[in-house]
Amino acid sequence: MQLKTIGNAYMSDVEKVDKILPQTQCKKCGYASCRPYAEAIVFENENINKCPPGGNDVMKKLAQLMNRDKKPIDPLCGEDSPPALFIIDEANCIGCGLCIPACPVDAIAGASKYLHTIIRDECTGCELCVLPCPVDCINLIERPKELEWNEYKANASREKFRKRQERLNKETINDQEKSTLDQLKKKYIRN
Numbered sequence: 152m153q154l155k156t157i158g159n160a161y162m163s164d165v166e167k168v169d170k171i172l173p174q175t176q177c178k179k180c181g182y183a184s185c186r187p188y189a190e191a192i193v194f195e196n197e198n199i200n201k202c203p204p205g206g207n208d209v210m211k212k213l214a215q216l217m218n219r220d221k222k223p224i225d226p227l228c229g230e231d232s233p234p235a236l237f238i239i240d241e242a243n244c245i246g247c248g249l250c251i252p253a254c255p256v257d258a259i260a261g262a263s264k265y266l267h268t269i270i271r272d273e274c275t276g277c278e279l280c281v282l283p284c285p286v287d288c289i290n291l292i293e294r295p296k297e298l299e300w301n302e303y304k305a306n307a308s309r310e311k312f313r314k315r316q317e318r319l320n321k322e323t324i325n326d327q328e329k330s331t332l333d334q335l336k337k338k339y340i341r342n
Contacts, residue, residue: 164193164216164217165186165189165190165193165194166189167216168189168192168193168213168216168217169185169186169189169309171205171209171212171213171216172185172188172189172202172205172209172305173185173202173204173205173209173234173300173305174275174304174305174306174308174309174312175204175234175275175276175277175300175308176255176256176275176277176308176312177203177204177275177276177277177278177279178277178279179201179202179203179204179228179229180201180202180228181201181228184255184312185309188201188202192213192217193217198222198225199213199214199217199219199222200222200223200224200225200228201224201225201228202224202228203224203228203229203230203231203232204232204233204234204276204300206224206231206232206233207223207224207231210222210223210224233276233294233299233300234275234276234277234294234300235276235278235291235292235294236271236274236276236291236292236293236294236295236298237269237274237276237278237280237281237289237290237291237292238269238271238289238290238292239259239266239267239268239269239288239289239290240288240289240290241266241268242288243286243287243288244261244266244267244286244288245285245286245288246261246262246263246264246265246266246267247263247284247285247286248261248262248263248267249283249284249285250267250280250283250284250289251267253279253280253282253283254277254279254280255275255277255279255312255315256273256275256308256311256312256315257273257311257315258270258273258274258275258311259280269289271298272298273307273308273311275308276294276300
């Protein structure tokens with residue numbers, strides 16, 4: 152990984168690219184989140200035009216940073232459009248909970264068999280909650296000016312995504328440890 156000096160600090164090329172990306176974690180680029188896409192741009196010469204939420208502004212910044220040619224957003228990834236905002240139609244929500252694990256930043260609150268809601272201030276507009284909803288009660292709305300996507304929201308989203316990943320990894324390890332312990336109990340302890 153190349154390191155470049157910026158003032159007194161060092162920042163890798165991947166971190167620079169990741170900082171430019173909007174951090175919606177939408178997977179429209181074909182990668183699991185913004186960080187793997189940033190790594191692919193730097194290490195695998197991936198196209199810089201695969202981020203519809205960042206649009207042409209992000210593509211231009213990436214072109215300048217990576218010294219590459221500008222090109223329009225890849226239509227296979229989606230249309231150049233700023234991050235959307237979604238809401239749950241409360242009258243139609245059945246409380247199935249399928250939207251909750253789909254959200255990459257834990258912006259959906261609710262419990263099984265109870266109404267769910269999208270926390271508007273935290274919604275990245277990734278659309279990942281829409282597909283698993285069996286009753287199509289998640290709808291696109293215009294993002295209000297006060298919730299306009301900006302660098303602060305992108306940084307907060309990156310951090311929420313990181314914390315969610317840490318929690319999920321910890322839960323996986325705990326599940327594996329419990330499973331191993333259960334297997335050992337079955338093998339060595341007779342009831």
